[in-house]
Amino acid sequence: xxxxxxxxxxxxxxxxxxxxxxxxxxxxxxxxxxxxxxxxxxxxxxxxxxxxxxxxxxxxxxxxxxxxxxxxxxxxxxxxxxxxxxxxxxxxxxxxxxxxxxxxxxxxxxxxxxxxxxxxxxxxxxxxxxxxxxxxxxxxxxxxxxxxxxxxxxxxxxxxxxxxxxxxxxxxxxxxxxxxxxxxxxxxxxxxxxxxxxxxxxxxxxxxxxxxxxxxxxxxxxxxxxxxxxxxxxxxxxxxxxxxxxxxxxxxxxxxxxxxxxxxxxxxxxxxxxxxxxxxxxxxxxxxxxxxxxxxxxxxxxxxxxx
Amino acid sequence: xxxxxxxxxxxxxxxxxxxxxxxxxxxxxxxxxxxxxxxxxxxxxxxxxxxxxxxxxxxxxxxxxxxxxxxxxxxxxxxxxxxxxxxxxxxxxxxxxxxxxxxxxxxxxxxxxxxxxxxxxxxxxxxxxxxxxxxxxxxxxxxxxxxxxxxxxxxxxxxxxxxxxxxxxxxxxxxxxxxxxxxxxxxxxxxxxxxxxxxxxxxxxxxxxxxxxxxxxxxxxxxxxxxxxxxxxxxxxxxxxxxxxxxxxxxxxxxxxxxxxxxxxxxxxxxxxxxxxxxxxxxxxxxxxxxxxxxxx
Numbered sequence: 001x002x003x004x005x006x007x008x009x010x011x012x013x014x015x016x017x018x019x020x021x022x023x024x025x026x027x028x029x030x031x032x033x034x035x036x037x038x039x040x041x042x043x044x045x046x047x048x049x050x051x052x053x054x055x056x057x058x059x060x061x062x063x064x065x066x067x068x069x070x071x072x073x074x075x076x077x078x079x080x081x082x083x084x085x086x087x088x089x090x091x092x093x094x095x096x097x098x099x100x101x102x103x104x105x106x107x108x109x110x111x112x113x114x115x116x117x118x119x120x121x122x123x124x125x126x127x128x129x130x131x132x133x134x135x136x137x138x139x140x141x142x143x144x145x146x147x148x149x150x151x152x153x154x155x156x157x158x159x160x161x162x163x164x165x166x167x168x169x170x171x172x173x174x175x176x177x178x179x180x181x182x183x184x185x186x187x188x189x190x191x192x193x194x195x196x197x198x199x200x201x202x203x204x205x206x207x208x209x210x211x212x213x214x215x216x217x218x219x220x221x222x223x224x225x226x227x228x229x230x231x232x233x234x235x236x237x238x239x240x241x242x243x244x245x246x247x248x249x250x251x252x253x254x255x256x257x258x259x260x261x262x263x264x265x266x267x268x269x270x271x272x273x274x275x276x277x278x279x280x281x282x283x284x285x286x287x288x289x290x291x292x293x294x295x296x297x298x299x300x301x302x303x304x305x306x307x
Numbered sequence: 308x309x310x311x312x313x314x315x316x317x318x319x320x321x322x323x324x325x326x327x328x329x330x331x332x333x334x335x336x337x338x339x340x341x342x343x344x345x346x347x348x349x350x351x352x353x354x355x356x357x358x359x360x361x362x363x364x365x366x367x368x369x370x371x372x373x374x375x376x377x378x379x380x381x382x383x384x385x386x387x388x389x390x391x392x393x394x395x396x397x398x399x400x401x402x403x404x405x406x407x408x409x410x411x412x413x414x415x416x417x418x419x420x421x422x423x424x425x426x427x428x429x430x431x432x433x434x435x436x437x438x439x440x441x442x443x444x445x446x447x448x449x450x451x452x453x454x455x456x457x458x459x460x461x462x463x464x465x466x467x468x469x470x471x472x473x474x475x476x477x478x479x480x481x482x483x484x485x486x487x488x489x490x491x492x493x494x495x496x497x498x499x500x501x502x503x504x505x506x507x508x509x510x511x512x513x514x515x516x517x518x519x520x521x522x523x524x525x526x527x528x529x530x531x532x533x534x535x536x537x538x539x540x541x542x543x544x545x546x547x548x549x550x551x552x553x554x555x556x557x558x559x560x561x562x563x564x565x566x567x568x569x570x571x572x573x574x575x576x577x578x579x580x581x582x583x584x585x586x587x588x589x590x591x592x593x594x595x596x597x598x599x600x601x602x603x604x
Contacts, residue, residue, distance in 0.1 A: 015443045026455050140584040142535055144542045145558050145576030148565055152573075156566045163565075239448040243539070246450065250543060251562065262543055265454060277451055288446045 097256030104179035116191025135185035338585035356395035364390035419479020427487025444477035457545035528590035531583035
């Protein structure tokens with residue numbers, strides 16, 4: 001097990017270097033950021049000075065090295081537009097994204113498990129079909145459009161809820177609901193099909209023959225094993241959470257890092273874009289590392305398979 | 308939506324044989340017709356659309372659809388802020404969605420199939436290296452890399468195609484590798500090896516023809532995902548730039564006008580939903596018909 005974890009950690013580290021190079025290169029393919037500072041009166045010397053200030057006069061490998069050195073010290077550089085440390089700007093916005101993500105994650109997962117189990121146990125009933133229908137819609141309708149339609153109905157038409165901004169609990173309702181609607185279907189279908197497989201197994205039949213109440217059979221015996229497959233999808237759910245946050249924050253003008261990302265893309269503020277993408281990359285790698293280890297712990301075969 | 312492996316529920320084919328078969332027929336027929344209509348719409352857009360997609364008519368701006376108060380049949384689905392016909396733009400939008408999907412599938416399916424067959428058949432270090440690479444690409448939120456790329460090259464048609472393809476090959480590689488791994492142990496492959504067939508020839512002539520079924524299923528299932536990703540990118544302003552009519556940027560155009568002109572965002576969004584729905588249904592149907600054991604994809 002220790003060997004497995006060490007190998008996985010090394011692999012994650014190599015992946016991180018790969019991703020940091022990819023991000024670094026992609027961001028620099030973009031236009032010259034000094035264009036942002038160019039005014040009608042700026043001379044060639046001004047531009048040269050700006051480039052030197054930003055470290056753009058050095059060669060690309062040198063720039064990467066400076067970037068990595070800073071990274072090791074927790075320094076993501078400075079925003080080109082706001083002239084403030086990127087870490088500060090991200091730290092300011094991060095709590096808003098986390099609270100949004102936390103509530104939508106919690107609500108969607110609770111619903112997914114409950115409805116998934118219900119769908120599997122009451123198969124082909126009206127209830128099951130209804131749940132399936134919602135899941136199919138949730139996977140097909142674009143999240144940003146659902147969010148706009150929610151604004152149309154609840155803010156414009158009925159004027160019940162605020163359509164943008166944040167601060168009061170009411171501001172959470174629409175963003176959290178639309179994000180949960182987008183997150184729930186995938187997980188629900190996984191739980192449902194996992195549950196269907198398990199319900200067919202011998203040990204569930206045995207539990208029933210023993211005369212255990214159906215409630216215990218399903219929620220205690222069956223569900224525990226049905227959860228293994230959805231667990232491995234944690235990485236996927238996390239990726240969806242990021243996508244959901246970027247889109248939702250954009251629609252509802254939610255001051256989180258997703259919106260910061262889009263704002264920075266528009267103003268070509270590459271240190272911020274780089275910092276946020278890198279932050280997400282690190283968390284993605286950590287989540288997958290954790291899932292791998294957890295999975296290897298549950299199922300010893302995997303430890304040897306992937307050596 | 309994106310960055311996620313498509314999940315579909317299996318187990319539904321365990322019901323009575325007759326009932327399932329009728330159900331399967333309808334889930335084939337309706338989505339197939341919807342997609343066919345869409346293709347026709349895309350090809351004949353200049354003939355079908357009542358107006359050019361970029362024709363501005365300031366006198367007709369913000370007209371509601373014909374069934375709403377103040378609407379007229381001149382502009383069946385209304386007009387936007389600068390008087391462009393929403394119906395015409397939705398029809399032209401099919402061109403962008405469909406052609407982007409087609410190109411991305413061509414690129415990602417080819418790369419994914421080649422890498423998948425190589426990894427699965429050769430095995431060993433090649434396999435380990437390629438699959439690590441694939442796993443990272445699978446785990447990373449595709450939309451983020453696409454955004455980064457689109458923002459650095461500048462928005463545009465080809466940017467979108469390449470941006471979505473950048474990580475889009477990974478699910479194909481994963482699936483095909485698994486299939487190739489199984490086929491490698493098959494008797495006919497072993498026999499080919501014994502008579503001295505070169506690895507390249509085995510991969511092209513013996514493995515590839517046997518992975519076409521899962522490939523077709525995967526292709527169909529990814530149509531919806533690609534169209535959604537294109538729409539998200541265009542919505543966020545990193546996709547197809549105006550004045551081109553992309554469903555994603557049309558929804559975005561209507562976003563700030565939602566309290567005065569609901570129709571600008573509503574109709575293109577419905578179009579996206581309908582196409583993705585049709586693609587997903589068709590993919591599910593094909594999978595249940597051709598290869599039920601693939602229900603994980």
